[in-house]
Amino acid sequence: MRKLLAILALGVIVLSLGAVAGAQDDMVEIEYWQYNFGARVDAMNMLIEQFEAENPGIKVVHNSDIPYADFRTELAASAPAGxxxxxxxxxxxxxxAFVDAGYLVPLPEDPFSEEFILETFSPMVANSKFEGSYWAIPTAVRSLALFWNKDIFEAAGLDPESPPATLDDVVEMALATTVYDGDMQDVLSITQQGHAPALASQDHHWFREVLIRQYGGAPYSDDGRTVTYNSEEGCAAFSWLAAFETEHVTGSNDILDGATNAFVNGESAIHVDGSFRVGTIARNNPDLNYGVAELPVGPNGEQHTFGSYWTHGITRRANDDPARLEAAVKFLQFITTPEAGTLWVNNVGELPAQLSAASDEMILADPILGPFSAGLAYSHATFFVDESAQRQVLIDAFDNIRLGGMDPCEALDEAAALEQELIDNFWADRE
Amino acid sequence: MQRKHTRKSSSFHMTLARKKIVWAYIFLAIPIVFFAYIRIYPTFFAFQMSLHDYNPLAAEQPFVGFENYEKVYEELSKRKSTTKAAFRNTISYVALGVPIQLFLALAIALMLNEIRFMSTLYRILFFLPFVTSTIAIAWVFRMLYQPRFGLFNIILQLLSLPQQPFLTRPQQALPSVLALVIWQGMGFAVIIFLAGLKQIPRTYYEAAEVDGASRWHTFRFITLPLLNPSIVYLLVLQTISFLRMFAPVIAMTEQGRGGPLDSTVTVVLQTYREAFQSFNMGYASSLTVVLFAMILGVTIIQLSVTSRRIN
Known part of the structure; x- marks a missing residue:
């Protein structure tokens, strides 16, 4: 019994000492979360170290242990727990979706005024403006470009230094580089792909923001509330993309471990992907002899690309405590400077979100990063209300064509109706 | 004096016995409290969530009555919807999976019951998949099913048979997933059947032999009726496990979506996607309540139909 009392007494002393120590310093502790991606975690650790050195009163706890697939689940589990x-x-x-849930609070006018954002950041960042406020601001942005395998081009008798410049070139070169096993020219006989359409990776973006526009259509109305891709132009663009599998038979996402892996493993000639794939190739197949070019121009001669970004927001939780909010704003400001963008491009390979850093001559001259950087000037970011559901709609439309033999226009009509319903539901809940 | 002493000692014994009981209850209370908090409370909480527009990220969860259930009904009445596909597939998994699995398991158990040489080894081989991680097995099967380079297609090629797309076509995806689940869960059913077979007294068979009964008659009128408790037990348990199917589908389909074209998605997978990808936790909860009602209904029907006493 005496022992127990002694332990209790000791516990009380330790606790009270802790309280005193806590009261003595004015350290503000804020928590920062991102999903686990090696290069991003390292880059953010460097930024946090610099930030803490500059702001001795603030401590940033970096939680980056959550895998991408579980990231939203963990956020959803943490919120009700406070x-x-x-x-x-x-x-x-x-x-x-996060704004709709009231999870994020608007960025404060000072220092993130609209004027400042429009002037200094890549135009696609304006996409984060929603209901009159900016809710998030990125360190870096990405765009899509065309990857081609120089060895495969050379073996097929094509010039390894001339990537496809037009959509017609893509078809022609994909046909020239596809290799079949035996005489059967069907998907399951392909041993080397010319081009494999993969809606589940980046091709739904390529279709939405690039191909439709190049065929003279538009994916959505200007306010983003009406789906308009089920037009004649949209159907022509979708048919063009589907033909790689159904007509030209130059590849499929079903074989060779998926279109992306096929390219990384050197089994595919032409592939459309984001700047983040550069890192994947460097890690998994550093010897791949490939090049990157701006996306090919379309029938109307126009250039477009899809831009996207991971972006930082301030949560309701930070907003509950003035000291933490102040620290959070300071931190946000620090990780979105041009200097932070430069650190990011050097470590992660994503382009700085601030134009002054993104148009750096070093970047533009870089044979790999240059084409992505050039694309920033003509990039579009889709306004998604439920990104995974909207992506699924186009994946299903594409599968209906290639697996169900559905007419592309009909498949697109069905997709448009489903996506319109998603968009309408989102806005109906907000009004 | 003598009497008093006896009473005292007996009351002493009573308290010791009672003490033991009290302690047993105290120790049992811990898992019961745990079970109540981890299993029962969330079950009731799911009922409650299903009546709210429950977004876990939001500060408030408004009450909406039966709106989520109305949405389930609406989705099911549509010509095409993922929710509808999820229910249809789940029913297919049960309707195909349970009979095939039990039939195969019974056949294997009958054969294992006959053999003596290396019987333990065979039993281990059939039971091994059951104690292996489902996710690991699912990924291995995903590779085996690969077009061209997967083992199954290599075997087909060696036999000069046409290549099969397996998981990549809507017509073949569900049977491909089902084959794995049947195989993996079969070992458990085999063990239960073997235990049931051991319970049947040999004298019955000897009597049947004396009467000149054929093998089929012996099976039909002795083995099968006396195995009834095992069959009922497995029928209920395996039906529930097929109704709750989740892990193999998320591991074997592209990006865990239950495709292609919703051909393999299950109610539980759809629940997970609604809850944690679209944050419609209220709607997801109403799906689980519907599934709960289905499981309860099927179990009650199966128990009342199949558990009649056999003479």
Whole structure:
């Protein structure tokens, strides 16, 4: 019994000492969360170290242990428990859903005024403006470009230094580089792909923001509330994309471990992907002899690309405590400077979100980063209300064509109706 | 004096016995409290969530009555919807999976019951998949099913048979997933059947032999009726497990979506996606309540139909 009392007494002393120590310093502790991606975690650790050196009163706890697939699940589990991040990094397409839930608070006018954002950041960042406020701001942005395998080009008798410049070139070169096993020219006989359409990776973006526009159509109305891709132009663009599998038979996402892996493993000639794939190739197949070019121009001669970004917002939790809010704003400001963008491009390979850093001559001259950087000037970011559901709609439309033999226009009509319903539901809940 | 002493000692014994009981209850209370908090409370909480527009990220969860259930009904009445596909597939998994699995397991158990040489080894081989991680097995099967380079297609090629797309086509995806689940869960059913077979007294068979009964008659009128408790037990348990199917589908389909074209999605997978990808936790909860009602209904029907006493 005496022993127990002694332990209790000791516990009380330790606790009270802790309280005194806590009261003595004015350290503000904020939590920052992002999903686990090696290069991003390292880059953010460097930024946090610099930030803490400059702001000795603030401590940033970096939680980056959550895998991508579980990231939203963990946020959803943390919120009702009253824990979680003060500053969180989200895919820009998730922002409306998080705003809708009241999870994020608007960025303060000072220092993030609209004028400042429009002037200094890449135009696609304006996409985070939603219901009159900015809710998030990125360190870096990405765009889509065309990857081609120089060895495959050479073996097929094509010039390894001349990537496809037009959509017609893509078809022609894909046909020239596809190799079949035996005489059967069907998908399951392909041993080397010319081009494999993969809606589940980046091709739904390519279709939505690039191909439709190049065929003279538009994916959505200007306010983003009406789906307009089920037009004659949209159907022509979708048919062009589907033909790689159904007509030209140059590849499929079903074989060779998926279109992306096929390219990374050197089994595919032409592939459309984001700047983040550069890192994947460097890690998994550093010897791949490939090049990157701006996306090919379309029938109307126009250039477009899809831009996207992971972006940082301030949560309701930070907003509850003035000291933490102030620290969160300071931190957000620090990680979105041109200098932070430069650190990011050097470590992660994503382009700085601030134009002054993105148009750096070093970047533009870089044979790999240059084409992505050039694309920033003509990039579009889709306004998603539910990114995964909207992506699923186009994946299903594409599968209906290639697996169900549906007419592309009909498949697109069905997709448009489903996506319109998603968009309408989102706005109906807000009004 | 003598009497008093006896009473005292007996009351002493009573308290010791009672003490033991009290302690047993105290120790049992811990898992019961745990169970109530981890299993029962969330079950009731799911009922409650299903009546709210429950977004876990939001500060408030407004009450909406039966709106979520109305949405389930609406989705099911549509010509095409993922929720509808999820229910249809789940019913297919049960309707195909349970009979095939039990039939195969019974056949294997009958054969294992006959053999003596290396019987333990065979039993281990059939039971091994059941104690292996489902996710690991699912990923291995995903590779085996690969077009061209997967083992199954290599075997087909060696036999000069046409290549099969397996998981990549809507017509073949569900049977491909089902084959794995049947195989993986079969070992458990085999063990239960073997235990049931051991319970049947040999004298019955000897009597049947004396009467000149054929093998089929012996099976039909002795083995099968006396195995009834095992069959009922497995029928209920395996039906529930097929109704709750989740892990193999999320591991075997592209990006865990239950495709292609919703051909493999299950109610539980759809619940998970609604809850944690679209944050419609209220709607997801109403799906689980519907599934709960289905499981309860099927179990009650199966128990009342199949558990009649056999003479």
């Amino acid at each position: 824990v979680g991040p003060d500053v969180v990094t989200l895919f820009y397409g998730w922002i409306p």
